[in-house]
Amino acid sequence: MSDFDLSDLNLDELKKLHKETAVAIQTYEARRRQDALAAAEAAAKSAGYSLKDLVGASIGKPSKSINPPKxxxxxxxxxxxxxxxxxxxxxxxxxxxxxxxxxxxxxx
Missing domain, CATH: 4.10.430 (H-NS DNA Binding Protein)
Incomplete structure (x- = not known):
């Protein structure tokens, strides 16, 4: 990684760099998550299962049940x-x- 001096940048340039860095971090994390998901699906498939078979039908938040009126x-x-x-x-x-x-x- 190359070093550069942030003190030479003005406020607008620093804000732009901050925004671009945040986007780069998010896309990096999304790529890593997709890679991990693909690896998990491949491992499940090699064992003869789907990933949904192993972790349950829904991957995500469970739905909140609504109580009927009494x-x-x-x-x-x-x-x-x-x-x-x-x-x-x-x-x-x-x-x-x-x-x-x-x-x-x-x-x-």
Whole structure:
């Protein structure tokens, strides 16, 4: 690697160099990741498997499950609540009025 004096560069040149260096690092890392993935796929194939067979069907983040609504506001049926997390205001108001939570169950 050749040495050069950064103190001779002005601010715009330093910013440009910084941006170009960041891009070069990202592309280098992407190439290395692709090489590692190709090597892993080749190793799995040589053993008679696909990479998905070995690591599972999805490579990435698992999908977040959505809880179906369990309670519905009879005054406004668009308002629902799964029974998890913070209680919506309409539930709080109903409980304060001594109404049982079971009155709001969906599909009772």
């Amino acid at each position: 309670y519905r506001n009879p005054a406004d049926e668009t308002q629902t609540w799964s029974g998890r997390g913070r209680q919506p205001q309409w539930i709080k108001d109903a409980l304060a009025a001594d109404k049982p939570l079971d009155d709001f169950l969906i599909g009772k």
